[in-house]
Amino acid sequence: MKSVREKLSEVQLVRAMAILGVLSVHSTSFATLAMKDSNYYILYNFFNIFTKIGTPTFLFLSSFVLFYNYASRPLDKRLIVNFYKKRLKYIIVPYCLFSVFYFVLLHVIHYRDRSLEETVMKFIMQLATGKAYTHLYFVFISIQFYLLFPLFLWLFQRKPIIAKWSVPLGLALQWTFILLNKYFLQVPNKGSWSLSYMSYFLLGACIGIYYPKLKAWLNVSRENANAGRIASWIALWSIGLAAGLGHVYVWHNTRLNGIQYNSLLYELLWNVHTYAFALIAFQIAHMLHRHGWSWLNRWMKRLGELSFGIYLIHPFFLLVYRMFPPHTSISQLHHLWYAGGFLFALVCSWIIVALAVQILPHSWLLFGNIPARKPQRPITVAASNH
Template structure:
């Protein structure tokens, strides 16, 4: 696989922590409004709940894109050695799969108790094993399951894209072709029960991350929207990008509004297309927003947002626990304003306690990596490979 040489490292990109923060905020927004989209259809503010719930669905696919971007940014120029691949898998096992296992156990126990299951020891272990291997011990853990598939695939993808510059240049249409090939084959032939739990449903994001991560030093002037980078072709690209993204996002929001409120029926392919266009274009928009925030917002705000991004994996893992607690205390009043405040409070009750717990555990608990993975306290450049 090549001789061992000194690894080539690229410059750190602190703005990626801001992207992570925007992603975890989006995930919490979606989860905190999920019940409202079912229970608040008679409210005059249903449009707002639906808007937040759909507009913020960029969180999970953007996390996948970002994971790929970081991997290819850090590994593409480094020689492909056994030590490199071995180190890659050790880090994923230690910082991703171990926390995933710990939280799968925790959530499975909670689910077991809440659902009053009465299984024998062998049956329980078998049932848990299936849940663990499919990312279904709790609803949000499918994301780690999908990422684990990409981690298995990454060295193969890296080897292929390093072997052919032409293949790398075509990685964006290749990713779209694989994803949409899977969509249509599954719709008309395979009919996989949970297509969203397989990496092929997110291949366009992974390959976009591969392309941008590998070429970022050469194309960053096209991504970073600033006065210094402004040329006529780049400004046209930025305007078209934002216009296409907003059109896709608002159309995505609208079909769910019509479907949820009026029962309007649409072809499932339209849902898939608008979700893909909205979140796919949004990955580049998020990068642009992150660079803008990093450059123009106050250092204090940037520091807080960056900390949120650095802790986002741990917050992602634990926040459903606080959602569960909060939803056990619904408002008993008929006052509509208090009901709206209760739904808003669900977001903050998921965010703030999760943020505090993850911060304290990482700072004071030995072997905290077993619970929340890697942390900036152990590794200042948290987004390296």
């Protein structure tokens, strides 16, 4: 295993795809409730469900980056201290500040009559559980993975055979939790707990540790093609597409027709869909890097670099945007308004985060470790943020 590994430009491209997925889900969430009488409801439901790859892909990618960079390094006190210093500085501090921001925002809008004691206790509970705003659960889950990371790194370094079995181990841990929760535990907000995403965490660990061996399989190209790889590529894309469309279909029936399926079916389709697309996103990133337009690669690379900041701030712009719905019976304008929400959140978030990085000397307090834009910079990345 190499002690120094190459920087991967594909990482930022995957991040870009993940944040676009997050924005698609969040910008269509209201439409899935309000547009049920529309002939285009099938599209709203499709974009809301099929693009749910965002958060799982971010979690997979976070684990990949951690294990890719740390797996071959000695696990000692210095490594652990530096690791947690970086997470505290670039992840937890922005999380806390944005938790305060959203909590105060919602307090002013909805809870002005709440007592001071109740307000303080509510904030402490929400900060401790990632509930200050709906999207912050992702950072809460990431923090849980950061707490687990040294333990898994130690285990994989001491017992490499376990690292080789990390993919089935992750699936077993996640589905054991899902089944126990359904029939016995019934944990509230189970989606805010790391065990619900353990398959992605250990998939990222496996790919990160064995990336030099798996790179040829992840890089779909003529020179890497052989009968076995072609068959596995077709299988992966077919399974991902089938599960994704099945995921869309069951939610369409549930939302529009009131049909309720067994909760395990929703879990299974979501898991297979997002699990496959975490890998497919890596393959697409390789193809874009090799064959995509240079302007598209530069645009997506920068979007990937800004993605953590965009993730944190974009719900604010959606909240503002939704204060001005169209007052018209013309359906086309409603469709344009919903599409405009996606663009408004993306563009405004991008501008604010990019300007902050360029102008504010301590922008990391808000948006984490984002590199300032440098012209003519080669497309390489340093592992950070997610």
